[in-house]
Structure formats: structure tokens, C-alpha cells
Amino acid sequence: MTFEPERMGYSSQELADKLRELRKRSGLSGARVAARSNMSQSKVSRIENGKVRPSLVDVEQILRAIDAPADLVAEISALARMANTDWQDARSLRRKGLDKKQFELAGLEKTSSDFRYFLLSMITGLLSTPEYIRASLGHIPGNHSKAVAKKLERQGVLYDRSKRFTFILTEQAVRWPLVPPDALAVQIDRLTSLTHLPNLRLGVIPIESTTTPAPLNTFTVYDDRIATVEVSTGILVLRDPRDVRSHLQEFAVYEELALFGEAARERLAEWSVNCRG
Structure with missing residues (x-):
């Protein structure tokens, strides 16, 4: 069928x-x-x-x-x-207004307590500087001031000690030149500062790591009940337990490969220095 x-x-x-x-x-x-x-x-x-x-x-x-x-x-x-699968196509999201999606995400964040983010190609809004957020929306026509403001407001959830966050970023995601080098250095410094939050683990996978299987998509898992998968034309929302479990298992593989704590901070500092020339 x-x-x-x-x-x-x-x-x-x-x-x-x-x-x-x-x-x-x-x-x-x-x-x-x-x-x-x-x-x-x-x-x-x-x-x-x-x-x-x-x-x-x-x-x-x-x-x-x-x-x-x-x-x-x-x-x-x-x-x-x-x-058990929702498809949110990018064109519809843009027509409705990108700030509407931010309210939906804020609702998910309010009702969840354990978050896992695998970031393949760019930095998510929860971790981003204002300049990085604006640049991430720069290719979309229109005024996105409301969406930018809501993205920044959502960052407050990171400081809720009742919630746990694990972010895994590839080196490509951290270093992709979405903003000028000096702004990217500031963005990387923000990542480093967030590694000190007690309820947040931020790991990076250096390019030289051997990764099997090769990652194909950015995805997020909320508790063990919902997984969202981002592709260029939209977002898949998966609710079936087997789909969610599959993404949790994939996340665990990347978690084993990632550098955390002081090792992550050292690598982030190196990349920041490289941006500043």
C-alpha cells in the first residue's frame, strides 16, 4: 500500500x-x-x-x-x-510563519525531560548565537524577527535543571561557515561555555573519527516517545516505538564516538582559534 x-x-x-x-x-x-x-x-x-x-x-x-x-x-x-508518522513540509511551515514552528517546539520541550540531538551539518537553534540564527534563516525570504526572538527565548529551557540534554555535533556541523570566521569563533565559544552546564552534555565527533554507519540525517529524540528527522524538504515526526528505538540505538553509536568534557572543550578551542586566524 x-x-x-x-x-x-x-x-x-x-x-x-x-x-x-x-x-x-x-x-x-x-x-x-x-x-x-x-x-x-x-x-x-x-x-x-x-x-x-x-x-x-x-x-x-x-x-x-x-x-x-x-x-x-x-x-x-x-x-x-x-x-504514527507526520510529515511537515518546509513550504507549508514557511507559509504559516516560522515562528509558529517555534511555539510547537517549545511545547515539546515543556513536556519532555530527556533530549538527544544529533547534529550532522549545522548547529541547532538552542545552542546558537543571535547572528548564527539570523544567518540560518537568511536564505528564506521575509522578515523572521519573530522566529529569531522565539528561538532565543527557547534557549532558556537549557537552564532548567529538571531536564537533561545530550548534544552530539559532527566537526562539519561546528565548523560549517554559515557566518564569517570571527562570528563562527564566537559561536564555537558559546558551545564551549554550554559544556559547563550540569544538566547538559555536549560532544563533538572529529572528522578523523571512523563512523559506521555513516550518518545521513540530523535528528532529535524526545524522551523515548518521539523522534524528529530533518531533511532538506521538511521534517518527519515519528511516534512508533520501534522507530524511536532505532534512533536511540543510532544515537548511542555516535555517543561512543564523541568527545565530551575537557576533550570536547580542547577540540572546540582549537577550532575557534583556527577561525580567528
Whole structure:
């Protein structure tokens, strides 16, 4: 079953309707399906009414409980993956206003406590200087003063001691010349200063490190419930536990390769000096 990216995240009700239809067709009551699926009857009811977004595991358990045919299992499983994946295309985000995305991110940050950022090609807004933030939006037409202000405001979350942050940056991300050399040196110095926050770990992966597998995307994991993946044309939001777990496992590989603490500060200082010539 094939879906266009724009359908991602809009399949939840369709999935609920399909599961309810298949359950009724099987002749089983909601209570019987719940017992066979090892979940509560209320959860099955909420899934069928579209009030709860089921994971792929939930869907597989229900499909086994009703003895769904193999062809329908493949179709419904594909639909479940789409329901657990949102696609936010860059053009739509820009039309709505980039500051609106900042409010969404602030909401995620408010409701999460453990953050993992893998930064492949540039520095994220939470770690950025005002000049770096403005430069990161420079290729997009329009006035982005509200978005810049909201990005800077969001940085306050780094000082919330109840939250834990781990940032891993490649050398390319740190040294990419998005701003002039003197401004980049200031940006690198900011990274160094943030390594002293007690609730924040910032690691760097030097270019000479052997990395397997080769990283393909920047991504963020919020607790163990949501992973977001950035590509040039938009952002994927993944909620299925297996997708999130896969990104946590990938992050752990990069964490083993990264330099932290004094080793990271020494490398950052070297790169800063190189910027200043």
C-alpha cells in the first residue's frame, strides 16, 4: 500500500475505522478482542473511536486477535505506520510563519525531560548565537524577527535543571561557515561555555573519527516517545516505538564516538582559534 508524504499523520481516523470494521466483521466483541490482545477493553474502544493513536505493536496484536487475512495485515500495518508518522513540509511551515514552528517546539520541550540531538551539518537553534540564527534563516525570504526572538527565548529551557540534554555535533556541523570566521569563533565559544552546564552534555565527533554507519540525517529524540528527522524538504515526526528505538540505538553509536568534557572543550578551542586566524 503506497501513501503520499502529505497523507502521513492524517491516517489515524482511517486506521480506527478499518480496525473497527474488521473487528465487527470477525464477529468478536470489543471485550473479546481486548482479552486476546492483552490490552484493556477501554483501550480497544479508544483505538476504534480514534481517541488513541495505536502503535504498530498494538495494531499487530489486534490483527492477530481477529485472525485478519495476510493481505489485510500488510495493508493495515502500512496504514498504522503512516498514522504514527507526520510529515511537515518546509513550504507549508514557511507559509504559516516560522515562528509558529517555534511555539510547537517549545511545547515539546515543556513536556519532555530527556533530549538527544544529533547534529550532522549545522548547529541547532538552542545552542546558537543571535547572528548564527539570523544567518540560518537568511536564505528564506521575509522578515523572521519573530522566529529569531522565539528561538532565543527557547534557549532558556537549557537552564532548567529538571531536564537533561545530550548534544552530539559532527566537526562539519561546528565548523560549517554559515557566518564569517570571527562570528563562527564566537559561536564555537558559546558551545564551549554550554559544556559547563550540569544538566547538559555536549560532544563533538572529529572528522578523523571512523563512523559506521555513516550518518545521513540530523535528528532529535524526545524522551523515548518521539523522534524528529530533518531533511532538506521538511521534517518527519515519528511516534512508533520501534522507530524511536532505532534512533536511540543510532544515537548511542555516535555517543561512543564523541568527545565530551575537557576533550570536547580542547577540540572546540582549537577550532575557534583556527577561525580567528
